Amino acid sequence: MSYSSRFWKKSYDKGINDLDPKEFEFSYVDVMRRTFNELPDKLALAFYGTEITYGELDRLSNEFAHMLIENGFKKGDVLGVNTANIPEYVIGLLGGLKAGLIVSGVSPLLSAVQIQYQLSDLGSGGKQVALLTLDAIFAGHITKIASKLPSLKLVVTTSVAGFMPKFLGVMAKLLKKVPKGKVTPLEGIIVLEYHKDVKGKYSDELPNVKVGPDDIAFIQYTGGTTGPPKGAMLTHRNFVSDVKIFQHWLSWEFGIGGGLSGFPFFHIAGLFTCANVIMLGWSQVLIPNPRDTNHIIKEMIKYRPSVLANVPTLYQMLLANPNFRKVDKDMLDYVISAAAPFPKESQEILESVIGTGKLIELYGMTETSPLSCGNPSKGKKKLGSVGLPLPNVDLKLVDPESGKEVPLGEPGEICVKGPVVTKGYYNKPDETKKAIDSDGYMHTGDMGIMDTEGYVRIVDRTKDMIIVGGYKVFSTKVEDTLTQHPAIAMVAIVGLPNPERPGSELVKAFVQIDPSYEFDGNKEALKEEISVFAQKELSPYEVPKMIEFIDELPLTVVGKVDKKALRG
16 A cells, blocks of 8 residues: 555545645634634633633734734734733734734743744844733843844733732732733833733724735744754644644534643644634633643633643643542543653553543644644544544655655654645745655654554654664653553653764663552662563563653653753
8 A cells, every 4th residue: 555545544534534725725814703703702711710702802812913013013024922821822822813923932931042042033034023921031031132133123011910810810929829020111122011001902893904825824933952943934824724624633513612721822732722722613721830730620620621632741640630530521522632652551541531532642743733643533543643644634654764655564754745734944945945855745753653544653753763783762662661560650761872882872761650659669679670571571672771760751841751851
């Protein structure tokens, strides 16, 4: 079977097929109008007791758009959004798009130097830059870098507590539960405070700006693990196609459902989840701190979301909270996992709590808007696989060195083609040529294996693959195996240079011990026990030569295990 035949379509749910490309001939500004026009009284955003309807969200984002326009911003300029998951993020995001601006998520966890790099890159080529940020970040970072950013023309500040009910917001500030900082003037830059200078101060009518499917909607920066971060340019067509394909894939219905996600909006997974919920006319619970599992559980009980969407580590944190098992799981139709590998053992534990068949693992990357594979909603789901290539997507697996297609059942680099693939990297034509080949395939850097039904299993990132004496060791396989040991809650496998064998590596395991595991405290004996277990279950070259216990695995801003930090 050849990849070009797209044989995996035989495994699709009944009624699922490619969508007519004419459905992608719209901007996101166009497709979200249905929600605002038909469901103005429906709850759009829930945030610590504050509830905002779609009618209010429409008016607030219109105000934000007019604020940008009246301050000199034109179609094609840029809005950076630098906050946690708070209502202002959604208002700014939608307002920026309505004004014809390109929106770029700026992580609140970046250093001043990293923020400067991103804003400087966004402002090249004559684009004006506006920034929506938190007062604490303004005081801590923006005041230090503003003079070095000639393209930065406007800064709008807010606070995590801005939309909280008044008493709760005051208490949060008094108890220092939310960061705060002093907002001061910046030379040559307009500085506005959202709740004082923007909200209620501009027209709430939809601005007259025409946005088309080929206009750039987002410039989303990738992690920069192999160099400085790259901004993937996603057109409105890229984004709308992926949103529509995904909704078709899961047979989601307009106006029926609700979502809760811990994915940060500045990351493509959070942006995509938020945009999906708005286009569907669903209610959405905002989670500014995804590690506060007690708050997540409390909101689940109150709002009864039908869909959860999170990175695997957050599900593992929820499972570790005994209150999660007390929640009525009948409310949940789907539990979506994406953005990082999810050990099969942990998936089985999660399904034992939420119900069999509800977990849907997906695969994608920033450059594919983001999704390109997913498990079916009704048909066969294979735990441990990321499912089938989605409708309208061409996919093949190739040898990363030769570029030739690999046979089914053998590992190869996943390459994706279709309407979801980025236009390219902003200001980086050479990087674009390296990533997108002459046939239009995006080379993802992820190694996968496809079976005869078309299901794909991720075996590693090409950069995480470990070479031991010429043998390829896929870290996800070793991690999946080791999590079956009862002592192990979470584990991360990395390769370290072998000083005795140049060109070869040593397999090292970083292990987080399950707090419920009972042993006598002898960690050396436990290491030996895990090693013996590994020798029984793995090939000799896959067995970790080093095991290190760690209180908590380091995580990236989106919740993936940070292997770069573990390698040192």
